[in-house]
Amino acid sequence: MGFTPHTPEEIREMLAAIGVGSIGDLFHPIPKELRARSFDLPPGMSEFEMMARLQEMAAQNGRVVPFVGGGYYDHVIPAVVDHLAGRSEFYTAYTPYQPECSQGSLQALFEYQSAICRLTGLEASNASLYDGGTALAEAAMMALRITGRSRVIMDGAVNPFHRAIVRTYLANLPVEIVELPPVNGMLDRQSLAGKLDDRCAAVMVQNPNFFGGVADYSDLGAQVHKSGALLVSAVYAVSLGLLKPPGEMGVDIAVGDGQSLGNHLSFGGPAFGFIAARKQYIRNLPGRIVGETVDREGRRGFVLTLQAREQHIKRHKATSNICSNQSLCALRGLIFLASLGKRGLTELARLNRDKAEYAKRALAAVRGVTIFSDAPTFNEFSLRLPKRAGDVVVALLRRGIAAGVPLGTYYPGEENSLVVTVTERRTKGEIALLARELEGALWN
Amino acid sequence: MGFTPHTPEEIREMLAAIGVGSIGDLFHPIPKELRARSFDLPPGMSEFEMMARLQEMAAQNGRVVPFVGGGYYDHVIPAVVDHLAGRSEFYTAYTPYQPECSQGSLQALFEYQSAICRLTGLEASNASLYDGGTALAEAAMMALRITGRSRVIMDGAVNPFHRAIVRTYLANLPVEIVELPPVNGMLDRQSLAGKLDDRCAAVMVQNPNFFGGVADYSDLGAQVHKSGALLVSAVYAVSLGLLKPPGEMGVDIAVGDGQSLGNHLSFGGPAFGFIAARKQYIRNLPGRIVGETVDREGRRGFVLTLQAREQHIKRHKATSNICSNQSLCALRGLIFLASLGKRGLTELARLNRDKAEYAKRALAAVRGVTIFSDAPTFNEFSLRLPKRAGDVVVALLRRGIAAGVPLGTYYPGEENSLVVTVTERRTKGEIALLARELEGALWN
Amino acid sequence: MELIYEISVEGRRGVRLPASDVPAATPLPGEFLRAEPAGLPELSELDVVRHFTKLSRRNIGVDTTFYPLGSCTMKYNPKATEEAARLFLPLHPMIALLPGGEALAQGTLAIIHHMGELLEEITGMDAVTCQPLAGAHGEMTGIMLIAAYHKAKGNRKKYVIVPDSSHGTNPASAAMVGYQVVTIPTAPYGDMDLDAFKAALNGEVAAVMMTCPNTLGLFNPHIKEICDLAHDAGALVYYDGANLNAILGQLRPGDVGFDVVHVNLHKTFGTPHGSGGPGSGPVGVKKALIPFLPMPQVVRRKDGHLALLNDNPQSIGRVANFFGNFGVIARAYAYTLMLGREGLIDVSEKAVLNANYVMNRLKDLYDLPFDQTCMHECVFSAGRLLQHDVHAIDIAKFLIDKGFHPPTVYFPMIVKEAIMIEPTETESKATLDAFIGAMREAAELAEKDPAALKRAPVTTPISRLDETKAAREQNVCFA
Amino acid sequence: MELIYEISVEGRRGVRLPASDVPAATPLPGEFLRAEPAGLPELSELDVVRHFTKLSRRNIGVDTTFYPLGSCTMKYNPKATEEAARLFLPLHPMIALLPGGEALAQGTLAIIHHMGELLEEITGMDAVTCQPLAGAHGEMTGIMLIAAYHKAKGNRKKYVIVPDSSHGTNPASAAMVGYQVVTIPTAPYGDMDLDAFKAALNGEVAAVMMTCPNTLGLFNPHIKEICDLAHDAGALVYYDGANLNAILGQLRPGDVGFDVVHVNLHKTFGTPHGSGGPGSGPVGVKKALIPFLPMPQVVRRKDGHLALLNDNPQSIGRVANFFGNFGVIARAYAYTLMLGREGLIDVSEKAVLNANYVMNRLKDLYDLPFDQTCMHECVFSAGRLLQHDVHAIDIAKFLIDKGFHPPTVYFPMIVKEAIMIEPTETESKATLDAFIGAMREAAELAEKDPAALKRAPVTTPISRLDETKAAREQNVCFA
Ligand SMILES: Cc1ncc(COP(=O)(O)O)c(C=O)c1O
């Protein structure tokens, strides 16, 4: 039954060694009156019947051409990623507490941390967090801890899901959250300047932001630091193949979703969140960190380090409650980056921008459609339509296209705006189809 | 480009070490006038473009419910088989010439050989042949070598593809092939008795045979041996979970297709052929054989053995020309057998027979349909229809069902007969559908 | 072994990208661009494959080795569940959130919804959210739900009571949500001291968090009383169900009176641990807490279709990007379908059998701080070996050489030189006997040749590592 | 390590089968049944997974290790081709052979057909069959085609001429088809002695089989002359193209005048070797041989649809169950699409560059029986080391300890103490340099400390094995 190997004979021998008469006897610590009142579950089935059932369920999902992003992106995944992350020594191991028999995971996570540092231009990364949204919340809490202050300022152009997570995480803490409504889809710098004071722990921005806008925050760092606050930036990993990294903009803590690096969309997970910070903040990082050291013979090796930050040692004084993280997904991210390599990531980022710029022009050419703002964009951009974007999206879904995310859902007043994502996987033909169908939905 | 790692700098260094000016220079042994006159191939593409292309091609195949067999069977394949055979140490290794770093393959192949011996009831198996048909041809040649005789007698109820292979293999040898037309879909024992003489090297039968008929050949062994010939039997691996093994019937050489053991249908390959023989014939076996031995410290280990039978040593005097075999598929077979286990294989075989018997009754209940013969069957059986079976098959293919194999294609005169295969993967519902559609095709 | 950055060769190329079918865009102005490409390695595909294949061979996992890491439930992860999760890889989560998009995700939504229903029945709770991304994340979500409940009721609460036998994530999660943690010591019976608990209980206590079975592997027979006392004081009771493997089909937290429970799909429901994650920590609640569940919630509409609830004003809001670690949920769902009712009961029976077997075969050589029937794991103290200057860590390293992953050591912290063994139900008697043999050999060696234990491990590619150096130098990124 | 039969426990169960939805059939009469179940092991799924995972870790492959096994082309097998082959797993081959069934297999038939067309262009032949299941099988098929050709022409032929520098499968294949093999020695220029060849050539010669480049890694500049002479004598010429890696895009056997050629998809076209197989050995022929190609043949009908030719009376018949090792063909097709024209030319260039680099960096320490530019592989003799009682096998075993799979040794047999090194094009200079270093170290050790070489390997789970005992005892099946 199931996956237990016990034969009746073995069970008998084991019970005898224990000195009880039946397996039931072993449950005597559970008082009779506490026993399960019900356990009404279906009978089991073979893996083949299970697969048939799940295949049926998979067939209930529809297939559309996705021009949507919002944190998760439809990027290529080289076959080596699935293959190597499918090595069972990686995926059936757990947190590498015993380094001598876990150098595979540990070295890979050290390499991952190094890749995140190189991508972001920062010096200290942990071994992954749950996702981009919770990473942003952890960054906020980190800034609150580091500064001892009690207010965070968040650009309203940050991904609305991630802002919601920050709000939920901080809801029960004595912390004030200020969200700055974006102006023209970009950070309202003027309003920010007025709000930066000595209560502010962090300014949190995103680049590119939810509208698709790309910014250079190089000047912001100094401004924020002058007020004694930290600059936190969410970033889109693949865009860093092209865009100025947070480390070059004075950012203190960078976070993001790692899904774009070799993790399947998989209806939203599992993927991973990354967090990287300036070296001086390393002791305030949440989660596992791998460090380099040597063995007794002086050979290089890797261990979990600075564990005194963590819950299993510090309990309620830990920097975070995180225990299990998303290591396997981080490993996928590393394999993805390694197989594309330095030039490959640059090319991938460029390809995304080329496709998106092409699509932007093609869609702006549709009658009545205008580009939301003249901010530069990467692979997402916003449009203003002559109709409610939600209705257009509904119409195009029926035509097999997910045309974009209606901004009005998240920005009241923007009901006619749509943010469109174009990755390297979208073809010229699909873009033309989108333009044609959009025209149709708007004017037929 | 492609998968070569060379940078221009490295190429320069390597050419310098060789002492030539360019890679082109290295091809100087090929005279100019022999150079390729054309090499007109399409430009390369990324793996993603390749996958898109192949996905399109896969979509050009149709999907039907298969009630066909003929050597290859639609059986369950536990997920562990793909997973474990996907360990790259197995599949990116080659023939284990160097045993110290190949104990994984060698031990697995030894275990495979043992499994084949246990399934067939014989004592010596090799490490796989190409497929069941070529295995039958190799068995014929083995019997010719062993007996020094020049005639083989083949039951006409042996798989017609396999008989064709035997004919092709022996076509240029001074050998006579006698094929006995089956009587009522079974071996014509009477006619065989009349043909058994001292020129006969082998009698070759199949169990279950192409019509689906199951036989007990226990008496045949003695009869054949008396004439100094060998009894060769093709068998269907999964059926051996239930049916009397060749070793218990006096068979000298057993062969078969291993596809039914954990190998995907994959449009007919790769799978494997197995061959097993009485121990005294081991030096006449074709192909690789793994044997047990010890290392310098007396620890058990495994090596390729009796290599002096093989082409790389014996050249034209080898027992066969086979070099690469189907080891990975044999490994799949072993993993399949190990994960089902002793009782699992019995259950699988029984389940096949239960489904087939159920289907046989259901189809025999269709107006005008009769059962071909009263011979016992395993998971295939033949029917007589009141119409040409080929026409019925064409009609049912249009309804999404591969109803069976028309016997007339291979047995002139049997145009109205159909052999139907029902594995454990066919559901009661599918069987009912087949019966309904068959009725419809016959009478509407 | 060389780092992947050390084998990089300038100019070498790996995976090739699709050719562009559009013109190149006008480049962005320089201020938006990175000065130079990120310092990623330059490798061929074979370089990458060989590097990570080799790294994998410097690791062990459940598939290679018995892995009785206490508190982690390192059971066999059925391969069919990996195949199952593959069926759902291409669906973009955003699609379900578009107007009209739910219709395109009925299959995946059904898995989340049905898994929730199954977990309701398994835990005896009224509703379940599958959104939390790991056990600790579930705990935090659960405590947030409790906070929202109290806030809605106008209750002013400051404290969360946590016994010291609870998992470290419990107090950490309570603290993340802004509560002060009151720690209650363990009494001789093996769990929270009841008198100390009663003394700590007052109207400002928001919740009591029980890990059950606790980190000593023991079942607390007083949980009903604790629930009642807490409820009487206006507190809710939280059940850390990460150790559910011990009680599947035997006890349901909901029946006992617990208000919130989380389970670890990656432990009890057989999904792989991925060198540290991903996990999934669904949370079950009683009726009173349903209004506060995080968004988006998967609900069944009257017409039978599944929909996403996105606009519940009482909800605590959002705890994760989308709908949880869907791939993990799908694996756990596949696992639960395969096992079914009898299979799940079999899990707890065999998990408890295996743990008690190991405990009884070792308790003559190692101290049992609480000598009683254990549940799915048992905790020894290697304190007796300190006289030979042998520590729990030395036993652990010796076990590596014997072909085992060591048990958890030095956790729980309330046991000196703790050795926490969780065999899980998928291990055979033969494997346990071999492990018991190695543990006994270690205890004997501690007396006869302690230096041999101190040398271990000797069969690994590296020997013991200097952890102090790592912490001091904080070299966490290849320079 | 224990055998899988040794870890079996009576009554233990592994993978569960689907429940039956039909009644049990009346059992067959006893005489048709086996007396007792086959002695298969009884294991849990975890037992199986751990056993084979551990076995895999006692193996090395291209993915773990440089594998310069001469004559085997152990290049990197791109993972994307594995994914490609997965797309076609469920199609039953019988379906295409049913009346009306071809329509349901147009995708798979197109792969076979297009792969054939690509191979025609690559080899310069007029038609290709993808049916042969490996290189040797292709050779046999090719020789059968030649036999059928002669038979149809009424030619009476008895002999096949094979130089001793050809691969062992060549004479073996010729013998399988009933020809007498005439072996021609190798001349100092590194291939078939032309005078001896001319002397052997007569009207009864059916074919001349050339391995090109030959097993010495050398290109024979006289192949055109050999073709012409053979043709003049009424013989056909066979090109063993298993070493095509060396000449992709440089030379096409068809252009030179060869009548039949086989290629090894599992070598040149990047499909994995699976611990010994599967392979695939398509055969290309010139027009005159097309009528004899094996059935079923994939042909394009006038309407563009692909069909199966099953009833050609001139055909040699059938050489395999169905259409060849389709999964291997699909991988090779994926590989060829990815590489394209430039990629394939790059293969031969880099394969030849790598081999010549290794050859030149080692020829001061090892003897080169034929000191000239090699093609994709080079063959040394370790004969010089015999003075220290060091053999090629000792070098091989030492290389294992250094982290390499050894080259082929003692093959070809025409070189004493042969060491046959085929680096392949996917290996980097750094890897070659490390290998060269180890080879040089071995040569030095042979002088200084030959015993160290004799001890090798010491890093493997077992040391050198007693092959004589294995051959004597013939223990090939666990009792
Ligand atoms: C009892 C207990 N609670 C909570 C957790 C935390 O779960 P996670 O690691 O998934 O966050 C664990 C993890 O091992 C645990 O054992």
Ligand SMILES: Cc1ncc(COP(=O)(O)O)c(C=O)c1O
């Ligand atoms: C030159 C040559 N010819 C023929 C063969 C036989 O090919 P196969 O092993 O696929 O039968 C080989 C195999 O290595 C070879 O190297």
